[in-house]
Each structure stands twice: as C-alpha cells, then as structure tokens.
Amino acid sequence: MKIFVDCGANRGQSVEKFRELFPDHEEYVIYCFEPHAELALNIDISPNEGEVFAEAVDTRYGYADFYRGPSTLGSTLFPDKITGDIAKIPTPVRSCNLPKFIREIPEVDDFVVLKLNVEGSEYPILREMLDTGIIPRINRLFVRWHYMKIPSISEVVHHRLIKDLKKAGVVCEDLFW
Numbered sequence: 001m002k003i004f005v006d007c008g009a010n011r012g013q014s015v016e017k018f019r020e021l022f023p024d025h026e027e028y029v030i031y032c033f034e035p036h037a038e039l040a041l042n043i044d045i046s047p048n049e050g051e052v053f054a055e056a057v058d059t060r061y062g063y064a065d066f067y068r069g070p071s072t073l074g075s076t077l078f079p080d081k082i083t084g085d086i087a088k089i090p091t092p093v094r095s096c097n098l099p100k101f102i103r104e105i106p107e108v109d110d111f112v113v114l115k116l117n118v119e120g121s122e123y124p125i126l127r128e129m130l131d132t133g134i135i136p137r138i139n140r141l142f143v144r145w146h147y148m149k150i151p152s153i154s155e156v157v158h159h160r161l162i163k164d165l166k167k168a169g170v171v172c173e174d175l176f177w
Contacts, residue, residue, distance in 0.1 A: 065090030
C-alpha cells in the first residue's frame with residue numbers, strides 16, 4: 001500500500017501538488033490533517049481516496065492548545081511563536097498522536113510519504129518517531145522547518161534532529177510546495 005500523510009493540509013494545496021509530483025498518485029491512500037476545521041471540510045479528498053481529519057498533529061491524542069493567526073496560515077501549538085501575530089489565548093483543537101497513527105498503518109509492502117508543515121510541531125513529532133523506532137516507516141519526508149520562528153526550539157535542537165534523522169537513514173526534503 002502507498003500512503004501520503006499531509007500534515008498542515010490547509011486548503012489542500014499540497015494534495016494538489018502531490019498529485020502533480022507523483023504520477024502514481026492514484027495508487028496512494030491520502031490522509032490529511034488540518035486543525036482549522038473550516039478548511040478541513042473543504043479539502044478535496046473522496047472517500048475512496050482517503051480521509052481528512054480536522055485535527056492538529058502532535059505526540060499525544062486528545063486536545064491541544066492551538067494559537068491561531070489572523071489568517072489560516074501560521075497557526076501553531078507553540079505559544080512563543082514570534083511570527084504570524086498569533087493569538088495570546090489558545091483555542092482547544094483535537095489532536096492526533098502522529099507517531100502512533102503511522103505505527104498503526106499496516107506494514108504490508110507500504111511506501112509512506114510524509115509532509116510536515118506544522119509550525120514547530122515537526123520537532124517533537126520527528127524526535128518521538130526517532131526515539132520509538134517509527135521513523136524507518138517513512139520513505140519520503142518533506143518538511144518545512146520553523147525553529148527560527150519559535151524561541152523554545154533552538155538552532156542546536158534543529159541541527160541535532162537533522163543529524164539524527166540522517167544517521168537513521170532518513171533524507172529530509174525541504175518542503176517547496
């Protein structure tokens with residue numbers, strides 16, 4: 001089975017770009033995660049293609065504090081984010097434990113493409129995937145990094161994560177889409 005997991009799906013632009021970049025996209029099951037429920041409702045995924053979740057991705061199931069920006073771009077689970085003019089008062093949103101979600105994907109001949117544009121959550125998610133041995137399940141990893149926008153995530157933490165991912169054999173492709 002081939003799987004595309006789109007985290008930070010927004011309006012579904014990355015699904016469209018995925019369809020352009022992967023000629024075999026019809027062979028994939030697509031899972032989209034977008035905490036802005038009003039956006040998640042409009043992502044163009046048919047039930048036979050996959051599923052859309054109106055949830056943030058995190059390292060735990062339940063609810064998370066979501067700090068919204070003035071638009072649907074740049075919202076985050078990190079209260080110290082310095083860009084995007086995020087709200088000081090969080091909104092609770094449902095959250096999915098992404099490492100566990102990926103662990104529960106059946107392993108039979110799977111090929112997993114993971115796209116993360118999650119405004120800082122990429123760090124705890126990828127760290128947990130490394131620490132729990134889930135990271136080898138990812139065949140292609142596309143990430144938009146946000147350490148420079150979140151003071152609680154240092155450049156040292158960023159480079160250590162990149163080094164550990166490389167050591168685990170994972171190539172991080174910068175997210176240009």
